[in-house]
Amino acid sequence: MNVAVVLIIAVVLFFLAYRFYARFIAKLFDENDNRPTPACALRDDRDYVPTKPVVLFGHHFAGIAGGGPIIGPTVAVIFGFLPVWLWAVVGTIFIGAVQDMTVLFASIREKGKSIAEIAKESLGNTGFFLFISFAILMLILLTSAFLGLTAVSLTSLVPLEMMRLAPDQTIVKTVLVGGVPNAQIGGISSTSLIIITAFAPVIGWLVYKRGVSVNVAVPLAILVCIGSILLGMKYPVSLDPDIWMIILCFYTLLAAGIPVWIILQPRDFTNSFLLYMGVAALFAGGIAAGMKGVTFTAPAFNLAQGASKLGPVWPFLFITVACGAISGFHALVAGGTSSKQVAKESHVKKIAFGGMLLEGLLAIGVMIAVGCGILFSDYV
Template identity: 40%
Template sequence: MNSLILAAGTAVLYVLAYNTYGRFLAKKLFQVNLNTPCPSKTHHDGVDFVKTDKLVLFGHHFTSIAGTGPIVGPAIAVIWGWVPALIWILVGSILMGAVHDFGSMIISLRNQGRSIGDIAGDVINARVRFLFLLIIFFALWLVVAIFGVVIAAVFNLFPESVAPVWLQIPIAIALGWFVYKKNANPVLFGAIAVLLMYGSMMLGSKLAFEIPELFGIKSMGVWVIGLLIYAYIASTLPVQILLQPRDYINAWQLAVAMIMLFAGIAVSHPAMVAPALNAAPEGAPPLMPILFITVACGAISGFHCLVSSGTTSKQCDNEGSAISIGYGGMLLEGLLAVFVLIACGAGIGLGLMKGDELLTGSAAFTHQYSSWAAAKGLGSKIGAFINGATNMISATGIPKEFILTVMGVFVASFAATTLDTATRIQRYIVSEIATACKVPFLAKRHPATFIAVATALLLAFSSGSDGQGALSLWPLFGAVNQLLAGLAFLVMTVWLAKTGRRIIYTLIPMIFMVAVTGWAMVYNLNTFFASGDWLLFGIGTAVVLLETWMVVEGAMVLIRLNKMRNT
């Protein structure tokens, strides 16, 4: 299969999906109303609720939901063959992921910008609200701790990315100041900021930075501490000072990176050397259902409902912006996931070094993906994408040294964006839980943020001074993340039923996500039990019980509503 046909065909399909199914959902199902005041106006506070230009907010939203998810997921899912991964990315993003993100945002816009977990109390009942908030807290606890490790790992793998990533902070603050204080044109000044970013990348490619051990804490641990301190500061500042402009710059970065990737695909147009289907790779779990929790953000991700209803809805200027930000943002992420699939399944075949030997074609792919153990490591995932992308982009004449820096900064910047946003959302969740438990002091901005960061720090250092303790719970993350998506669909479905609208468009995705996640959780629990990993088994069992409780409560409400409608 020629990779150029694959990339171009995906882009055309997404344009068609946006202008047909996306617009249908906006008009008929969610009934978008351009005249409905948004929370950014009715609840404006200058910190979290801030009316934002649609283009700027799209950048913030997209870079928050993307992170490294659409990179690491497809980069490992290709081990089962590029066809099943591609099918799930396309079907999942169009019919499930984009609906999930768009619907979560609309419901939040109609409910004072509250999170989907908080809204569950109004839609279903107070018990479900508390259960959902607990599941969200656990998921974000993992996200904040793990993404600190992810960024630290990228810094260690690509030290050339360190200087550009940190220099992005003053560049973003300056951009925010010019746009909000001086009414500067965001497009013009965004372009200037990106040029400065690429200047810093050129500097970074010549000035690699490696942090030493400090006070007995290993370099990874030092990075994790620094990143969590940064996350605390960034998540408590008004969004327009750092979070929005940084994400806006990252959106430009994404546009440039995707243009470079497409140009590289167009010039090199390598054939897919990954097998179309490889149902039983050595040591790998079964394709069904593990594929669906591995691709994650490239098709659908529960974390997205937290961004859509946690931060984006608080900044949206108009309900009409929700379709391009919510539905369109997910389709763009799906396109990125396909580009990653091509980089790992085709670009890597253009050349991979094995010691002093240059491997090409299927031999290069087979070496990279020789077994599940070889492919599943964080370094292997990121390395497969960056090596494949570099091979393709270098065909355009851009030096490989610079491309490696650009791709390293791209991955680290997106992970940092997710860390920023996840910490801010965790602060909201802690506040909502504290309010429910009648502890108002902990609901305030700084105490809630301290809890969010401190708990992540404790998890990160639970294994020692390397700061990688969160990785011990990583096997649960994929299933819990997709579980959130199923539960968000549950809330959406009940909300639609209560407002007298057709529920089929969210009911089918809800049933699928709950079923496939439950299947994956049962598989994981059997694995944990067989290996004697009682921590993962205990937490996983608790999550399954909470999920079951929520689904039963939601189903009872749907049955009751259906009876009322038929009487």
């Protein structure tokens, strides 16, 4: 099957879902911009901060779209590209986007409370204890896994041969590993991460203290993103993975304890443009490949081999592709931070439903890239 056909059908379905289904859900919640949101009614410029939708969308999207929508589809292609595509499309529209939007609405109506706090009011102390215990346990497992993955990615080395670059190239810095030149891809990411984080307070100060408009903040964020990558290619930072884990843990504690507009929100807003560029590149690549007649090397269905590698398609496909279809972690993001920053109820559809659709598109783009860009015999 032509890869562009799969991509275009998904985009059309996502557009129709946003145009009609999201509006239907908004009507069910009696969306009303005259009803003050917690960000306005309880504003403290620390956690409760009314935020422009383009900034909050970036903050929310960067919070939900981590490694999940990339790693999940990459692994799940073993079941065949069609099951992954079907789950990403159906799951995103009818489960993931609905969950994200309803959780954000529910948290807003409950003064920005988390889902655990809402559960306490509805289910009592026992329900609250069970909910918060499960959430804490899952967060420990999730953050532990992604802490390790992040440290590995920030220190990763890729042989130049795999990148189809000559040994004498000057595009990226290299190190020798066993006599083989390796590109310091992780070093580029490390430099970019440091620069984006360092500029986050500047962008936050400009937006919230100097009143800089979005028309200025967006180009500035894009400039920081591109500049950080270019500097990373010339000056990659190389640290031990254990050192990165310590730094990331310290950053998490710092970002969680200071006003959201200083680091957390502007850093996510800036970082989101890297994600947008990635989604755009995957989309453009899929269309260009389709125009050249590229088809999937992966089979449409490969359930037997997938079951032998990962386990039965039910439930392992749906566990593997969580972000990019449906992820309970999104409820923690929506109810934990995003609900305290929504300025108007009409923004909920854009941020929650739209954010989930974009993540679904990211997952589908990754699935297409893996399904047609790698010989399936090499993949398995």
